[in-house]
Amino acid sequence: ADKIKHKDLSDPFANDPYRHPALRVNSEKPFNAEPPPSLLVDSFVTPNELFFVRNHLPVPQCDMQNFKLRVEVPGKKTINLSMDNLKKNFKEHTIMATMQCAGNRRSQMSGYKTVKGLSWRYGAISTAEWTGVKLRDLLLQAGLTEEDEAKFAHIQFEGLDKDASGGHYGSSIPFSVAMNPFRDVLVAYKMNGTDIPADHGCPLRVIIPGNIGARSVKWLYKIVASDQESPSHWQQNDYKSFNPSVDFGQLDYKTAPAIQEYPVQSAICTPRDGSKVDVDEEKVTIKGYAWSGGGRGILRVDVSVDGGKEWHVAELQDAGQKISRVWAWTLWEAEIPIPKDHGGKLDICCKAIDSSHNVQPDTMKGIWNVRGLLNTAWHRIHVGVVQEE
Amino acid sequence: ADKIKHKDLSDPFANDPYRHPALRVNSEKPFNAEPPPSLLVDSFVTPNELFFVRNHLPVPQCDMQNFKLRVEVPGKKTINLSMDNLKKNFKEHTIMATMQCAGNRRSQMSGYKTVKGLSWRYGAISTAEWTGVKLRDLLLQAGLTEEDEAKFAHIQFEGLDKDASGGHYGSSIPFSVAMNPFRDVLVAYKMNGTDIPADHGCPLRVIIPGNIGARSVKWLYKIVASDQESPSHWQQNDYKSFNPSVDFGQLDYKTAPAIQEYPVQSAICTPRDGSKVDVDEEKVTIKGYAWSGGGRGILRVDVSVDGGKEWHVAELQDAGQKISRVWAWTLWEAEIPIPKDHGGKLDICCKAIDSSHNVQPDTMKGIWNVRGLLNTAWHRIHVGVVQEE
Numbered sequence: 001a002d003k004i005k006h007k008d009l010s011d012p013f014a015n016d017p018y019r020h021p022a023l024r025v026n027s028e029k030p031f032n033a034e035p036p037p038s039l040l041v042d043s044f045v046t047p048n049e050l051f052f053v054r055n056h057l058p059v060p061q062c063d064m065q066n067f068k069l070r071v072e073v074p075g076k077k078t079i080n081l082s083m084d085n086l087k088k089n090f091k092e093h094t095i096m097a098t099m100q101c102a103g104n105r106r107s108q109m110s111g112y113k114t115v116k117g118l119s120w121r122y123g124a125i126s127t128a129e130w131t132g133v134k135l136r137d138l139l140l141q142a143g144l145t146e147e148d149e150a151k152f153a154h155i156q157f158e159g160l161d162k163d164a165s166g167g168h169y170g171s172s173i174p175f176s177v178a179m180n181p182f183r184d185v186l187v188a189y190k191m192n193g194t195d196i197p198a199d200h201g202c203p204l205r206v207i208i209p210g211n212i213g214a215r216s217v218k219w220l221y222k223i224v225a226s227d228q229e230s231p232s233h234w235q236q237n238d239y240k241s242f243n244p245s246v247d248f249g250q251l252d253y254k255t256a257p258a259i260q261e262y263p264v265q266s267a268i269c270t271p272r273d274g275s276k277v278d279v280d281e282e283k284v285t286i287k288g289y290a291w292s293g294g295g296r297g298i299l300r301v302d303v304s305v306d307g308g309k310e311w312h313v314a315e316l317q318d319a320g321q322k323i324s325r326v327w328a329w330t331l332w333e334a335e336i337p338i339p340k341d342h343g344g345k346l347d348i349c350c351k352a353i354d355s356s357h358n359v360q361p362d363t364m365k366g367i368w369n370v371r372g373l374l375n376t377a378w379h380r381i382h383v384g385v386v387q388e389e
Numbered sequence: 390a391d392k393i394k395h396k397d398l399s400d401p402f403a404n405d406p407y408r409h410p411a412l413r414v415n416s417e418k419p420f421n422a423e424p425p426p427s428l429l430v431d432s433f434v435t436p437n438e439l440f441f442v443r444n445h446l447p448v449p450q451c452d453m454q455n456f457k458l459r460v461e462v463p464g465k466k467t468i469n470l471s472m473d474n475l476k477k478n479f480k481e482h483t484i485m486a487t488m489q490c491a492g493n494r495r496s497q498m499s500g501y502k503t504v505k506g507l508s509w510r511y512g513a514i515s516t517a518e519w520t521g522v523k524l525r526d527l528l529l530q531a532g533l534t535e536e537d538e539a540k541f542a543h544i545q546f547e548g549l550d551k552d553a554s555g556g557h558y559g560s561s562i563p564f565s566v567a568m569n570p571f572r573d574v575l576v577a578y579k580m581n582g583t584d585i586p587a588d589h590g591c592p593l594r595v596i597i598p599g600n601i602g603a604r605s606v607k608w609l610y611k612i613v614a615s616d617q618e619s620p621s622h623w624q625q626n627d628y629k630s631f632n633p634s635v636d637f638g639q640l641d642y643k644t645a646p647a648i649q650e651y652p653v654q655s656a657i658c659t660p661r662d663g664s665k666v667d668v669d670e671e672k673v674t675i676k677g678y679a680w681s682g683g684g685r686g687i688l689r690v691d692v693s694v695d696g697g698k699e700w701h702v703a704e705l706q707d708a709g710q711k712i713s714r715v716w717a718w719t720l721w722e723a724e725i726p727i728p729k730d731h732g733g734k735l736d737i738c739c740k741a742i743d744s745s746h747n748v749q750p751d752t753m754k755g756i757w758n759v760r761g762l763l764n765t766a767w768h769r770i771h772v773g774v775v776q777e778e
């Protein structure tokens with residue numbers, strides 16, 4: 001901070017904030033970075049400065065003096081809410097929710113067969129306590145009722161971040177998600193008890209717990225009820241999945257639905273892939289995360305050190321979440337004896353089961369897709385077994 | 390019907406009803422049988438006489454003159470409802486819902502490694518229109534409110550069917566499922582427009598759409614709100630899943646949760662496994678079903694005739710269900726060219742993706758369990774390619 005950088009004012013990224021040096025950068029402009037996996041499992045709630053950053057565009061400047069959130073229900077009401085108004089006139093809620101980029105674990109999918117997109121390892125996931133008001137309460141205030149689904153099937157969001165031609169980042173979610181009182185969609189102004197930092201959507205971010213991160217629009221300034229999904233690039237022509245036989249030339253985005261809820265996921269955070277364990281330790285301690293979309297909790301995590309021949313049940317840490325509205329991840333830990341016939345290496349893998357008994361696929365054979373989205377195959381790492389002197 | 394069978398009155402199964410001869414019987418006493426898969430995909434709604442039958446005990450006789458359904462909320466009210474009362478005093482609802490036994494496709498799991506249980510092929514699934522009243526409305530009438538979850542976490546059911554020692558079949562579901570207005574749990578008295586047949590729960594069956602069939606208690610006569618799950622054998626010591634390394638001697642049912650929602654499933658119904666297609670036809674038409682639990686709809690079904698190297702997207706028939714409350718299956722059809730390099734056989738497989746982008750596992754390697762439950766691995770069949778004269 002005591003170094004003065006010479007800013008290039010023609011650079012739209014000139015006002016991007018300071019970032020923590022521990023973050024592994026996948027892209028500088030726009031900024032995309034993930035924390036080291038070993039730090040992720042150090043605490044149930046990820047510190048703000050280590051929370052993964054997935055920006056599609058330059059970080060926008062918000063004129064806080066004049067900022068108002070616009071909530072528009074065509075044919076009913078449009079309301080414009082100052083930050084003060086938002087905080088004073090609606091009930092405050094806090095939820096613990098995990099955010100995960102749909103591209104998390106993409107680099108491993110590329111290892112199977114090349115895909116296009118930012119090369120996320122397995123740190124494009126983090127957990128925070130989000131505080132704000134319920135989106136449902138804002139929509140009710142703007143005149144939307146539970147009977148309006150046929151007319152307003154989608155709730156659209158726009159962020160202050162803009163591309164070179166002035167188009168805003170945007171997304172939408174189904175009416176049934178936005179208006180479901182059990183779905184806990186928030187318009188948040190706090191992240192882990194402090195104002196939301198610049199990289200994470202200051203002053204407002206809509207939090208769609210249980211959905212892919214791309215739907216949780218940062219720098220939120222506009223909410224519109226509509227009969228259409230968001231027209232934005234990221235709703236229409238990105239964040240959609242195809243089967244493994246569809247290659248780049250054949251992508252017809254109109255044929256695929258926009259990804260909303262996340263399927264069940266897990267990953268091994270320690271030990272590090274390619275590291276070594278001492279055979280004299282006799283055991284290896286393995287730690288990681290598991291999470292599923294739609295509020296589904298994690299029932300069990302199975303861990304193997306022999307590539308899936310023998311499975312061990314991990315100890316779970318879920319912070320006491322209710323099984324039917326589980327928005328945050330489950331951290332897990334397994335202490336597994338090093339097998340006698342290790343042959344100098346451990347083939348460690350994990351897989352999780354969610355409250356609907358959904359499972360992760362064995363491999364990427366059936367889920368590989370050209371955009372590298374939703375890689376939820378069993379996570380596998382290789383660790384050497386050595387004899388220390 | 391014109392044949393008079395000599396009844397053995399000491400046989401508790403003596404009063405079991407007539408069954409359609411097309412059903413493939415897995416067990417006579419208790420009666421368990423499934424329709425041929427090719428008939429399953431002939432119609433979106435399964436005719437009652439072809440609907441799979443999964444009975445745990447003899448079919449009970451119901452004294453219709455004196456029958457009353459008991460709904461009990463301890464410390465609040467107990468109500469006893471005659472059939473007339475039930476039909477006249479509560480709003481009638483009809484839902485189309487698929488019922489699937491948690492043991493569907495068990496025989497294929499046994500092909501991987503032997504499991505214990507009824508050897509269901511892939512017909513332990515059927516779809517009907519169920520008409521009745523909402524369980525939620527009955528519970529509200531008995532004094533349960535939305536704020537009672539902490540006190541009554543479970544809603545228990547009992548059927549009139551009894552084992553040799555007089556114990557009733559029973560199950561329970563979470564409060565949040567029973568009381569959720571979007572979850573559509575019914576106490577049904579009609580199945581496809583007629584009184585529920587004897588094998589399917591006459592006069593009442595609770596329908597928990599999106600959950601395993603075992604929770605939808607037939608011959609329902611008692612509903613109790615409780616802080617405990619059902620004490621029945623089938624809730625406590627069956628219908629639970631373990632990882633592939635747990636063998637029979639090690640089963641500790643207390644460590645595993647009772648299975649409720651079903652994960653995503655699909656199967657190929659025609660052509661038949663082991664049948665032949667004529668190479669001069671140039672194409673093969675493949676039909677099947679796909680379904681997922683929790684109201685999640687089917688987004689896509691992928692079909693391959695070369696064991697998963699090349700995938701084709703199937704045409705879906707979902708009868709216009711809403712994507713967020715999809716209780717019935719999706720039928721699908723794919724017409725796929727016979728590859729030039731067929732080598733005399735087709736290795737046909739299918740897999741489905743649900744609205745949360747959950748997928749089926751590639752193989753049984755990670756999901757095999759000693760009780761053979763929830764086999765949702767890619768369904769595979771083999772078909773010969775021949776040159777007709």
Ligand SMILES: [Mo]
Pocket residue numbers: 054100101102103213214
């Ligand atoms: Mo993302």
Ligand SMILES: [Mo]
Pocket residue numbers: 443489490491492602603
């Ligand atoms: Mo079942």
